[in-house]
Amino acid sequence: MALDAETRAQFIETLGRFVRERLRPIEAKVAEDDAIPAQIIAEMRELGLFGLSIPEEYGGLGLSLSDEIEVMFTFCQTSPAFRSAFGTNVGIGSQGLVIDGTAAQKARYLPKLATGELVASFCLTEPEAGSDAASLKTSARLDGDTYVLNGTKRYITNAPHAGLFTVMARTDAGNRGAGGISAFAVEAGTPGVHVGKPDKKMGQQGAKIADVIFEDARVPAANLIGGIEGKGFKTAMKVLDRGRLHISSVCVGVATRLLEDSIAYARERKQFGQAISEFQLVQAMLADCKTELYAAQCMVRDAARRFDAGENVSTEAACAKYFCSEMVGRVADRAVQIHGGAGYVADYGIERFYRDVRIFRIYEGTSQIQQMVIARGLTRA
Known part of the structure; x- marks a missing residue:
């Protein structure tokens, strides 16, 4: 559904106020506590x-x-950990069901995912399968009316809070490629499903990731997403096209915040008797940030429009994710430089954003994987 212009503007205005009044004031506390307050989750x-x-x-x-x-x-335009709290429900955690789920699967899980009563996680990456997702080893063996899952998934966002896992597992042991992979909706609490200790990370404190281990976990055959074996990898790739554009928009939002903070600081900070915003080399850094940010916005908007029109945007989504994730890293680096010493210490929060944005070049496909997807799209075309 596309919102009418007035409704969208009102919703975005409400969110902007929520970000300014409720989220920005607690960014440092969330990072220090490595937790988002329950009241904030309820408000979201x-x-x-x-x-x-x-x-x-x-x-x-x-x-x-x-x-x-x-x-x-x-x-x-706030700490990306806040977005991560609901991001898997919006993207990779739910979209497999939205795109390829059966009517019964959608009716069972989507209403609870929509309200946030249920948090979903996407289990694709493994200790020896990340960029090469088709080589995953987690197995699913049909035994009567259940599948028996065994394997380990790694770096799973929101795993400690998840009530549902979208799990990619190999149902055809004789097919070592993508065609042997199926997708399952696995409920937390299923005997044999274990969530590991949350990992300590470089950034995005407050957003949790952990291993998810399956040890003879019995999953009803009815929870095979779409009801057909061998379609899981295709489901994952469909999910990732939208997910990559979602992450691209996140990068644009964070870069916007970093640029605004850098402009404000450059206007206030004085050296040699004048605001540093008057110095051309500082102006050049600000101009570079704005130029790249504008380009990123245009890319994401164009690719999203094409996606909504039903076009295949695998190449464009990869272009956007590659450019936007690299762009926000460069903007964060310039923000530290513009802030000088203040950018390196914790009080201003710039160094926190510098660490937070580094992950965008890694998850949902590294920059190098995006380059491969783009090149493959070009040569196949």
């Missing part, structure tokens, strides 16, 4: 953020991707 649920992309018939907002990215441009 009330705003409908967990159900942005889930169809209205299941209780979500059912936003088009074009609307979703505009929402993220605004919401993500």
Whole structure:
């Protein structure tokens, strides 16, 4: 569903106020505590953020991707850990069900995902399968009316809070490629499903990742997403196209915040008797940030429009994710430079953002994987 212009503007204005009044004041505390307050999670649920992309018939907002990215441009002008709290419900955690789930699977899980009552995680990466996702080793063996899952998934976002896991596992042991992989909806609490200790990370404190281990975990055959074996890898790739554009919009939002903070600091900070914003070399860094940010916005908006029109945007999504994730890293680096010593110490929060944005060049496909996807798209075309 595409929102009318007035409704979208009102929703984005409400989110902007929420970011300024509720989220920015507690950014440092969330990082220090490595936890987002339960009250903030409740308020995000009330705003409908967990159900942005889930169809209205299941209780979500059912936003088009074009609307979703505009929402993220605004919401993500704060610590990205806040976005991560609901990001898997909006993207990779739910979209496998939205795109390829059976009617019964959608009816069972999507309403709870839309409200945030249920948090979903996406289990693809393994200790020896990340960029080469098709080589995953987690197995799913049919035994009567259940599948028996065994294997380990690594770096799974929101795993400690998840009530549902979208799990990619190999159902055809004789097919070592993508065609042997199927997708399952696995409920937390299933005997044999264990979540490891949360990992300590470089950045994005407050957002949790952990291993998920499957030891003879019995999953009902009815939880095979789509009801067909061998379609899991295709489901994952469909999910990642939208997910990569979502992450691209997150990068744009964070870069916008970094640029605004850098402009404000450059106007206030004085050296040699004048504001450093008057110095051409500082102006050049600000100009470079704005130019790259504008280019990123245009890329994401164009790709989202094409996605909503039903076009295959695998190449464009990879272009956007590659450019935007690298762009926000460069903007963060310039922000530290503009802030000077203040950018290196914790009080201003710039060094925290510098660490936070580093992950964007890694998850949902590294920059190098995006280059491969782009090149493959070009040569096949």
